Amino acid sequence: MTATSDLAPRRLRDIFGTFATGLTVITSSTPQGPAGFTCQSFASLSLDPALVTFSPARTSTTWPVLRDAGSFTVNILPAEHQHLAGQFARSGADKFAGVSHKSSPLGNPILDDALAWIDCELHAEYDGGDHTIVVAAVRHLSARENAEPLLFFKGRYVELAAAGRVLEAAG
């Protein structure tokens, strides 16, 4: 196999997709109304200072709007929000149609029944190829008790209750 076909986008997508993640919708209040996008690339980054990271595609039309707003909320999706993952991934659509939400301490949309939410302010942005690596400072956060996460694995939405079996507590 040549290096080129080894790194073909389809193959990269398939193999990167074996790394199971949760899913988030990152939201902000903007002068044009609420905005947000589905984001898999979220991760915790630092405890002191409290930082998180995620990577918007350079083609994202929503990220520049969130960046200009300066603050945004990471909504971690519960299993029952599978439909919202699709809804917030459709560019140009009215992503908030039928979506109930309340205001975070920084004034951003918290989706009803989010597994957890993390209110953030933009800290730094770095080059990430066809994506931008965002580092965000955590200002406020909260989580729901007894909710199951929505997982993403090999291009499919997966429920922990169906697929998960605790092997051992980590650490």
Ligand SMILES: Cc1cc2nc3c(=O)[nH]c(=O)nc-3n(C[C@H](O)[C@H](O)[C@H](O)COP(=O)(O)O)c2cc1C
């Ligand atoms: C499961 C899933 C995960 C996604 N993860 C990301 C991501 O990490 N970064 C990103 O920029 N877009 C991601 N997207 C795509 C964006 O949600 C979508 O391209 C974006 O909402 C396009 O709309 P926009 O032009 O309004 O930004 C993901 C979509 C889905 C369905």
